Amino acid sequence: MTAAARLADLLHPFLGDPLPVRIRAWDGSESGPEDAPTVVLRSRRALRRLLWYPGELGLAEAYIAGEIDIEGDLGEGLGRVWRNVRERGPALAPSLGDRARAAVLAARLGAVGPRPAPPAGRAALSGALHSKARDRAAIHHHYDLSNDFYALLLDPSMAYSCAYWTTDKPDYTLADAQRDKLDLICRKLALVPGARLLDIGCGWGSLTLHAAGHYGARVTAVTLSAQQHAHVTARAAELGLDGQVEVQLRDYRDVTGGGFDAVSTVEMGEHVGEAEYPAFARVLHDRLRPEGRLLVQQMSRRHRAPGGGAFIETYIAPDMHMRPVGETAALIEDAGLEVRQVEAMREHYVRTCAAWQDTLEQRWDEFTALVGAETARVWRLYLVGGALAFQERRMGVDQILAVRPTEDGRSGAPATPLAWYAPEDPGPTG
Structure with missing residues (x-):
């Protein structure tokens, strides 16, 4: 045989x-x-x-x-x-x-032998789960891979989250879909010139810079990644937005102050942890002024579906925790906020992952020269597997819009969401 x-x-x-x-x-x-x-x-x-x-x-x-x-x-x-x-x-x-x-x-078959050494790229975290030091190490493992790597993979805005595809026209690109996602968030948050936005888990600043540059917002951006902090700070200066953008290298638990008109957290809540999420939701509540708005974009899973799985948790996002979207909405309301809208974006992530994978394959030699073949293969498996998980409804992603109501129940929210989907182009404010 x-x-x-x-x-x-x-x-x-x-x-x-x-x-x-x-x-x-x-x-x-x-x-x-x-x-x-x-x-x-x-x-x-x-x-x-x-x-x-x-x-x-x-x-x-x-x-x-x-x-x-x-x-x-x-x-x-x-x-x-x-x-x-x-x-x-x-x-x-x-x-x-x-x-x-x-x-x-x-x-x-002659295949018996000692335990093979694992390939490069395994996360090696220590310390108490979701302690500040361990969370910092988890973020460093994934997001500090290399700014050059992410610049190769992502669109020019460096948006590393689910895009929002508004048309099937052949000349409509990932960059267009990311721009439309950023506009949708800014409209949902009702950003206007001078509005104060707190962007928790700001990544490479796509939302921070868009909100400041196109909506005139004054943005406090927070990240645990040293490379992201350096990138957003430099880009804000290059765009002449350093007077509107403050970038903080700190844990969300160390953010002080309040009275923000809006708070955003885009695909950061998955890293918070199961036990820590109620406290995280209270932080979101406490940073908002009454009638201020919160936008959470976050991945979810079905009740009986697995979360990230052994590969994702070992190589991509250690300590990540996802839950069904209804449970996240309940935790947000338990913190004193009122959920006004939940928008499912699952199919959009299938297209986003596919676009990233296309870039990876087209520029394969550049990626392997930069990070090595094993890391490039980690990312190929991650993007292909991620698209499949969203396609098969084992994972989802949603935008949850909430408000901090006043003591007498005023929300400050519009009666309908029409303006979010049929907006006038705000144009650049600078």
Whole structure:
């Protein structure tokens, strides 16, 4: 029996018969449907890694290390495997009996050996969960990879969050969709010249600079990333907005003052933590003036769907926590805020991830020269897997608009959201 046939026999209990993918082993032998994406095991080391790290993490690390590859559409291959596992019921991680069978097979194939070293890029955090020091290290792991890396990947505004696609016209780009997202946020927050905005988790300043430059807002931007802080500070000066923008390198728990007309936090709440979110929501409430508005853009998950998963939590966003959107809305209201609107944007993230992946593939040589092949493969897997998670409704993303009502119940919100979707172009204010 060939190596591929033995591997296929081992995988049938997990993935069904016929297999959702074709297998090609290191000896050139193949097994499985001819019209399916082909999983290529380039060495026996891939099987050894899966014995030591069974399940999602082992598969991901074998791919990152280049021991496993997929010929054909990576997203289609991942999607087929996920659907077969989900339909058959058992988890991807094998039982002890299955691992014993795999060990026997590995011995026959000459793949038994010491534990393989993990590829580069694993997060190595220490200390109490969601302590300030650990949160700073988690942010550093992902966001301080390199400003040059993110400049290659993102649109010119450096928006690293779900875009908002308002048309299917062929000349409409990711940059256009990010601009439309930023405009939508600014309109929902009712920003006008002189309005005070607190942008918590400001990233590379896309919303901060847009709100200041196009709406005349005075913005306090907060980040834990030293590289982001330096970038936003420099860009504000280049654009002549340094008089309107203050960038703070600090934890959201250390932000002082209040009376802001608006508070935004765009895809930062996932990093706060389950136990810490009620206190985070109170911070958002306390920084607003009465009738001030809050915009939370945040990823969510279904009630029974997994969160980030072992790969995401190990390589991309350690300590990330997602919950169903209804639970987040309830926590915001528990803090004394009133939720006025929730807008689902799940399909928009499928398109956003696809646009980022297109850039990654088109500029692959530049990315690998900058960060190395293993890190580039981490990002390929991350973007393809992320798009699939949103497409299959295992994850979502939503904009939650809330207000801090007055003691007698006034919200200051309009009766309808018409102005958010049929606005007049505010134009630049500078």
